[in-house]
Amino acid sequence: MKRILMAIVLAAISASARADDLVAGLSQDIIQITSNYTGTDIVAFGAVENMNVMTAAGPMDIVVAVRGPAMNMIVRKKERVAGIWLNNHGVEMQGMPSYYYVASTRPLSAIAPEETLKRYELGLDMLSADSTSARTPEIAEPYRQALVRHKLIEGLYNENAGGVEFLSPTLFRARVPVPADAPRGQYNVQVFLFRDGNVVSAQSTPLYVDQTGLERRLFNFAHQSPFAYGVSTVLMAAMLGWLSSTLFRRTS
């Protein structure tokens, strides 16, 4: 629901921009994960055209935000029960992104006020779930922070102030890291142009991360025909076992 509203707002902004036209693109819009995929960087780039030089506005700031497919996650907290640490309480969170990267020309807090950042969900502290199983947001907050922390450690969430650089007065670029365990699916790359703490223009472009070739076929095989897949694994194991039994017969 939030995202539909955001898309409408973005469209409205882009449509009504009288100056400061923003164009943006990606160095790659499809990333194929193959057997030797160890992560890659793509480049989000763009330019601000028809710059309104009459405006006595402050400096331009660009924010690039990349969101991976939304997932439902459960965050559990361990507590000591009878001397053993085990999972006791958990909060389910729906609609958190499986991957999140935000880069900007300056620290986000210097670019725009908190409510603006919150509206567009820019920044790790501004990420929130569509819904949670907790009774109040206060209860869910430490779990939300734990989720962000974990994703940060895994390399799936990242915030990079200064990650967007202007190569000329109008041309900018940002490197977006796509790690080896980036989830498959459709990602959304949003580029915002800020002036004076307001979004004056925005662009949105999709990015697809997909497995290719053998890895995709294996993944599909495992999920669509799990019985045949299990049998194939067993047959492979049996064959390798039989091979080793016959090839090395003299020592057994």
Place this chain on the structure above:
Amino acid sequence: MEIYLPIAEMSVHWLLLFGLGGAVGFLSGMFGVGGGFLLTPLLMFYGIPSSVAVATTASHVTASSVSGALTQWRNRAIDLKLGGIMTISGIVGTGAGVWLFRVLREAGQMELIVSASYVLLLGTIGILMIRESLAALAAAKSNAPPPSARAQHHNWIHGLPFKVRFRDSRLYISVIPPVAIGFAVGVLSAIMGIGGGFLLVPALIYLIRVPANIVMGTSLLQIVFVTAASTILHSVSDFAVDIVLAAILIAGGVIGAQFGLRVAARMRGEQLRFWLAVLVLAVAARLLYGLLVSPGDPFSVANVS
């Protein structure tokens, strides 16, 4: 060198995992065990998700056990009837175990139960083995014959009903013990990713009194089919079997096993058993530590399907 595992959805150093499979295979060749009880915790320490570790290790145990079972088959050292009954009850047990595994996973307690079961299993076996191998080493030093366990000829098992004749083992006993043992091993196989030879062989020798020359082959037969069923059921229930990981581990394992067999011929049995016991206790201690010590971060995150 990294390779991407499609089911575990992570990049791993394939050479490291090949070496891990080889090391576990080496140990299994040396001691004649499946190796699953070492491989699953080691995979978990490496960072492979527990469900993938348990499900994929089952196929590794299948491979090593097929190799051993075929050898015993060629020597006609298998009791098909006994093995068959235990296999059927074992597969039923595996089904129950996989169902229990899924229930635990959805309740968020699967890692706890797997770790705790391993601590109990490895701890008990490790302590028993240390005692046995130390006694054997001491006996060898003083040139005395090694101690052997002598149970009574007839125990309470022989009073149970539903007796059946097992020709190859020259036994006339109730079917209840084999069915129960097969079922128990099946459940453990599904939850822990082991073959269960550690439990099966002593149970067959001491409880049912199967002759020593038949025991290895018969238990290997059961382990082959039970771990195969475990692999297939885990795949269907949790999509947790990673065939690429399995291939790497098994390739390393079958090669390592051959080296293990050659080394075993040159070393003394008691020394091998002592060091295996030390290794088993070390893994148990590490798992226990993980359960008792306060975690750096009490929060854990999991995806919900």
